[in-house]
Amino acid sequence: MAVGLSPPGKLFPVSGVTLGVVSAGIRYQNRNDLLLIEVNEGTTAAAVFTQNKCCAAPVLVAQQHMQQAPVRALLINSGNANAVTGELGVNNAVGSCAAVAEQLGVDANQVLPFSTGVIGEQLNMTALYDGIKSVVSDMQEDNWLVAAEAIMTTDTVAKATSRRIEVDGQQITITGIAKGSGMICPNMATMLAYVATDAGIDQAVLESFTRRAVAASFNRITVDSDTSTNDALAVLATGRSSLQINAVDDAAAEPFYCALESVLIELATAIIRDGEGATKFVRINVTGAYSEKDARAVALSIAHSPLVKTALFASDPNWGRILMALGKSPIGRLDMSKVDINIGGVSLIEQGEPAQSYTESQGKAVFEQPEITITIDLNAGDVDDHVWTTDLSHDYVSINADYRS
Amino acid sequence: MAVGLSPPGKLFPVSGVTLGVVSAGIRYQNRNDLLLIEVNEGTTAAAVFTQNKCCAAPVLVAQQHMQQAPVRALLINSGNANAVTGELGVNNAVGSCAAVAEQLGVDANQVLPFSTGVIGEQLNMTALYDGIKSVVSDMQEDNWLVAAEAIMTTDTVAKATSRRIEVDGQQITITGIAKGSGMICPNMATMLAYVATDAGIDQAVLESFTRRAVAASFNRITVDSDTSTNDALAVLATGRSSLQINAVDDAAAEPFYCALESVLIELATAIIRDGEGATKFVRINVTGAYSEKDARAVALSIAHSPLVKTALFASDPNWGRILMALGKSPIGRLDMSKVDINIGGVSLIEQGEPAQSYTESQGKAVFEQPEITITIDLNAGDVDDHVWTTDLSHDYVSINADYRS
Structure with missing residues (x-):
């Protein structure tokens, strides 16, 4: 069902990072559900x-x-979110870090715990502790693909990508994995994603790069407007390559940042392509906005409209619904008579009214494609923004009405 | 498919109001689509x-x-919304008022036009003008039911209600009709509704009553978070009875207002009961909020969550999704550890955690009912609010992916 999403290509190991997976039986049977x-x-x-x-x-x-x-290990389980589990849930998360720490000979607070799956059930700690004991014998540098598979829940395709590039004359690697399909909406790092590089990056620089790249990627995607209780994204820089970035204005900073951002965008859009029930991959551009807030509000109003989403599912270029969703967006300055809308290169609305040149068959041809770009020019300023989203299909309802997540 | 909604009962005529309907063929064939x-x-x-x-x-x-x-006539057509139709659309609306005015011997600006149906197409003015000429020969006091039927679009049941009550020793009548099923969200008078009374109500009092009653009814309903381009509600007071209300503190004001509000609530909730694809009628109460804004934001965050709505469709008391939707609501003060949630009298969450007494079978029994009340006590203040909403079903997707509205 995923839209234009193939299984991951070659994933380069990242020097300084090893990964292990195991079938711990936390919820799923006979599939890996624990990643270290x-x-x-x-x-x-x-x-x-x-x-x-x-x-x-x-x-x-x-x-x-x-x-x-300083972080030395990340423990991720699928099948149980350890959310709304009270004090016992917190103790269990701390306990799992201590168990990992004991195996690896580090401190418990150098281990970060992550969980994804059903909300409101306590973790099966016997299974988890047994899993931790066995997973440490599986640690390898080239386990990125099985790692991506181990953290899947309703995902239909594993999400991972890798870059090996030269920056400032040094070869470096960036490899990342992510999971997520439903309960996806911006305002955080959506769902789980882990990205590592062998570049050495100063702590403050890495934090700045991460914030900036998340703003350009994970915070621009929405499947269903619902924000998960467990979302997290971590970027790790091992410093094993010769490249060292100490400040955001280092010569190597910008090329490295661009590679990092492209990894995050690829992972974030993979989540949309594999959105629950998705049959369309849609980019909504807003141009000519008065402010960043306005641009984002308009893009999200359209992306979240159930009537726009069902029209996308129907391949119906129902511009009345797009205008409705634009008109209801919570922004102060909106002159409908200045608005232009373009879909996939076809002019649909000019100055608030159907374009003279527009024909229904043109619109239909664009909307029948699996990938659609809708551009709304507000002609009110010079700020642009965009979000990626999906349609709303029968499968979305089936997945979420039948599956007890 | 409508939830607990029967065809209208007895509708009392309102002295001073006549109604006529006709099959004008504006879009639908062989059914009434024009109401005067x-x-x-x-x-x-x-x-x-x-x-x-x-x-x-x-x-x-x-x-x-x-x-x-002063208003003398209202002209309402279904099948075409006359929305996003530019200057020609405005001229057509004005032209239809002029045509009505000519027939009734009033001024054109004493006629109010209303349209509902497909967005972005010009009205068939030949059909409309012919319809106006014939509809005037159908004007009767007891045409309320056929009037409710003539304004339906995706509605499956006509929506109308009537009260004949004694206020201050005078018998008065309030009768109203409404239409609406999809593209329903607060922040206006949702869809079309017309309410008339033979009480005489001072203009300023009527405006105040209308604002207050709409806040308690139409502005508290949501099917799909989408706000229509055509929503309108009108309240008409003919003054033909002996009851005259000149100020909001008249002795008769409060009993009259309560009757008016109950008519609006009945019509507004009828729209939810007949919401597109609805299999559940859900009331979401928020109590103990710090402010009105917080209470409404929490209620709408839950009412609009696709994951909560699909769980309602599945009769699945998935409280993890309710907490998720609560947690993502855009309010500043939210202490999850103080939150209590009750569904249909069953305590689900106490102080942010699953209630000790709660069993899955209790929750299932509540969620299997067609009418569900979810109460969220924030324990943060003393403000309460509520909204009415529906679930998200396969039929919602079918109706909106197959029907070109």
């Missing part, structure tokens, strides 16, 4: 987490550990 | 309109006419 990522000493790490106020125990613990000590 | 309502001289009228900035030509014209002259 270990990084060498001296690795810098930056992470962003869900802004949902109902956030899961591992999110709270990971945020705390990040502030206390 | 005429009111006697001296009638006061109040109306509220969509706040969608992409509003239809008849909305613009009706708002203008309301300011210019």
